Amino acid sequence: MNETQVNAAAHPYPVYIGENLRHHTSDYLPKDYASILIVSDESVSNYYLSDVMAGLSQENVFSHTIPAGEQSKNINTFYQLHTKAIECGLDRKSLIIALGGGVVGDVTGFTAATYMRGIDFIQMPTTILAHDSSVGGKVAINHEHGKNMIGNFYAPAAVIYDVQTLYTLNAKEIRSGYAELLKEALLADKNLYEDLIAMDLNSLDSQKLIQHLTKGIEIKAGIVEVDEQEAGIRKHLNLGHTLGHALESLLGYGAWTHGELVAIGMLFALKISEDNYSAELPFEEIYTWLRNNGYPLQLPNIDPEMILAKMKNDKKTLNQKIQLVLLRGIGQPTLLEINDEQLLTYISDFQVEMNQRSKEG
Incomplete structure (x- = not known):
């Protein structure tokens, strides 16, 4: 496994890159959390959601699946994720995990940045493209007049990159x-x-x-x-x-x-x-x-x-x-x-x- 440290202004965070990391997700969390919400899309959840949930030792673990594709990076998905977080009882000591590609990472990160004025989130990229969007703290949704027009800078607590999730990419x-x-x-x-x-x-x-x-x-x-x-x-x-x-x-x-x-x-x-x-x-x-x-x-x-x-x-x-x-x-x-x-x-x-x-x- 490779580990890279990103020394962001808000806070430093680690990037773990290796195989089988999803089966041991708890080992890479920076601290204990009251509850965890995993957000994924329909394609990724079929392959890897159960692995990540099994790799978490916490009791209060919830999941939510959004439609796959860039079309999900919109205000409606953003609002639905806030609703799900409220229904699951997430508080300021909770965590949201973005399990997926850049779309999932962006809309989930923007949700974490704004839920209760900001709670921790972790990026678990499942595409090669998301190596770029998962690092750097840009989180956003699209507007019909432009890409990433509504967003923020919000650094993740960690990035957990299991390259085995890339083997199913077309x-x-x-x-x-x-x-x-x-x-x-x-x-x-x-x-x-x-x-x-x-x-x-x-x-x-x-x-x-x-x-x-x-x-x-x-x-x-x-x-x-x-x-x-x-x-x-x-x-x-x-x-x-x-x-x-x-x-x-x-x-x-x-x-x-x-x-x-x-x-x-x-x-x-x-x-x-x-x-x-x-x-x-x-x-x-x-x-x-x-x-x-x-x-x-x-x-x-x-x-x-x-x-x-x-x-x-x-x-x-x-x-x-x-x-x-x-x-x-x-x-x-x-x-x-x-x-x-x-x-x-x-x-x-x-x-x-x-x-x-x-x-x-």
Whole structure:
């Protein structure tokens, strides 16, 4: 088992990564709790909820299941979780466990942050993608006009990452998670980048998976420790997300996976980075890797003006001026403000190029 410490401003917390952890959940709790509510989704609960409940020695353990998918990250689910917590008699010495992917972690964390003005919660991620969202303390729900528009910063008491729960992921979910790992590598670690770009995701083994997750979490933790409230360098973690979130909102949450759209967004950012900073960035290498690993790369036919309007909902936008996270090189992220006219040209050109490449195979 690997253990990483995140020294968050609110409080430090451990991240445990290994196999079979769910069977011994009590061993990783930071303290005793009066009662525990486990929140999971319909897919994950069928596989792992009984294991986690059996791994808890406490008497007052309750569970609640929400529908699987991004559509559950809404105000109705948030309200239902508060109702469940009240019905179960949770108090300020109780714990909520988020057992699932990023959606479960976000809506459960936001519930914990607001229930009785805040009680402890623990992240138990069951997707590769959630290695990113489970660390850093961002908790939120979506609004129809934008992703993660209603939320808070609220650090978990611990993260318990049983990689055995990742073995039931389909290829689409594996691709989604590895897009975020690729993002972290581009931001901060050339060695990790070179390791990832040489990989075939169809031949993933547990040793490599633990190694990659640990490294990705360490990169994320290192950034969050310096800038927990996203006032400065934490914004770099949004590489690929400005376009990705805009497309996610326009296409409907769940139409594509989050990671698939982040991958598209990273290619977009690399194109603009090449235009502004360097012709030496690995756009072609990354495009080839994404294509070979089955990522969808043909862009939907959406009016660039609509994409631009959604991009302006991004949290980095200031005074209606869009700031994109770009790269001067691997490990050299930067922010660049781009005017609307130039950005529309970039979007149109990118759509044409990506769709032409897809036709050519």
